[in-house]
Amino acid sequence: MGNTLVLICKEVAGVPAEIQVIPFGNINTPKGPFTLDDESAQGVVAAFEAQKNDMVIDYEHQTLMGVQAPAAGWIKKLINKGTDGVWAVVEWTERAKEYLANKEYRYVSPVFLKRKSDHRVVRLINVALTNEPNIDGMVPLINKSSEYQFETINQRKEEDTMKELLKLLGLAETATEQDAIMAVNKLKEPVQIVANKGVLTALGLSEAATEAEITGTIMAMKQSHGQVGTLAQEVAQLKEQMGANAATELVALAMKEGKITPAQKEWAGEYAKRDIEGFKVFVAKAPVVVVMGKVVGNEKPAEGALDETQAMINKQCGVDAETYKKYGPKEQQ
Numbered sequence: 001m002g003n004t005l006v007l008i009c010k011e012v013a014g015v016p017a018e019i020q021v022i023p024f025g026n027i028n029t030p031k032g033p034f035t036l037d038d039e040s041a042q043g044v045v046a047a048f049e050a051q052k053n054d055m056v057i058d059y060e061h062q063t064l065m066g067v068q069a070p071a072a073g074w075i076k077k078l079i080n081k082g083t084d085g086v087w088a089v090v091e092w093t094e095r096a097k098e099y100l101a102n103k104e105y106r107y108v109s110p111v112f113l114k115r116k117s118d119h120r121v122v123r124l125i126n127v128a129l130t131n132e133p134n135i136d137g138m139v140p141l142i143n144k145s146s147e148y149q150f151e152t153i154n155q156r157k158e159e160d161t162m163k164e165l166l167k168l169l170g171l172a173e174t175a176t177e178q179d180a181i182m183a184v185n186k187l188k189e190p191v192q193i194v195a196n197k198g199v200l201t202a203l204g205l206s207e208a209a210t211e212a213e214i215t216g217t218i219m220a221m222k223q224s225h226g227q228v229g230t231l232a233q234e235v236a237q238l239k240e241q242m243g244a245n246a247a248t249e250l251v252a253l254a255m256k257e258g259k260i261t262p263a264q265k266e267w268a269g270e271y272a273k274r275d276i277e278g279f280k281v282f283v284a285k286a287p288v289v290v291v292m293g294k295v296v297g298n299e300k301p302a303e304g305a306l307d308e309t310q311a312m313i314n315k316q317c318g319v320d321a322e323t324y325k326k327y328g329p330k331e332q333q
Contacts, residue, residue: 015092015100020139021078021110021127024085029134033119034112040120041080044112047123048078057090061111061128072096072105072129082173088127096129105129106140247272247279254283258290289313 022044026035036044048055055075062069073096077089092100099105111125129141166175169183200209203217251268254260260268272279314324 015097016090016141018079018087018089019108019127019141020085021075021088021108021124022086022112022121023135023138024083027135029136031134034114035118035120036085037120038080038082040122041082041086043122044086044124045078045080048075054091055088055124055126057096057108057127057129059105059129061109061126061130063126063128064111070095072099075127078124086124099129100141105131107131107133107138108141109133109135243276244273247276250276250279250283254286255290257283258288259283259286261290 022036022041024036024041026033056063056069056071057073057075058069059072071093073090073092075088076091079087079089081087096105107130109128109130111127112121113123113125114121162177162180163173166173166180169180169187171179171183197207200207200214203209203214203221205213205217247269250272251260251265254268255262255265268279271282310324311321314321
């Protein structure tokens, strides 16, 4: 992860398709210092994207001299490469390709605007091919040897791989190799579940409880919950059975006291099961309709006389004996 300006660019048929046009950092030149940081790099790219025309690359700044200035190439796009500076995607002319392939030109010289207050670069004007650049240390267009080129390409690949790794680990690009190793080791550590203090208290556990203790306690509580549910169901069934037994006993008692007739037994049983308290009130207030000690239906009254049960019913209904004899049911002969 070396911080270097000597990075080879992509090449097409022996000439670079991308070139460095402004190096990153605080740079001193014979014409004064300038600064390219992330803020100014973003501004330079934004200013370029705001214009419609391609930017020219000429020879030895001839465009600024007001003389015939043939283009060596055209900048199609600017790229902010962070600490590698601002780079340009170039479309070269055939003549320029020959110059570069023959190593007759090896450097570029940018022309840009900078703020007086802090020397930050704000806009790129144009770029020229030259062999005597004012900025020392910029990336050369064509390197001195194929061996150097091969080593630098590998270095760039390694740096790109490292940057991607740092990104996956959630680290900044400026992180060191040691930072990356520490992050990887941290990922290898066993995961510890941190439970809410309130939850631990509710479970009856301390703040230092392990994952196994938390899990085991919860499973035990789930088991208990299932048992409680089963027990509650059994209790409900028992209460229902007791209620039915109590209703049966109350009906039997009501019949014994003569408050209901045998014909009313089924009705009384349903009533008592549905509302046992209401049935108790009914029994308490209902008149005796069956004379105790008598078996209904086994004794016949004297001819023309009413049995005790019918007489009591007639009394409750306000029907006198004569009226009942006149309009009541006739015996079948």
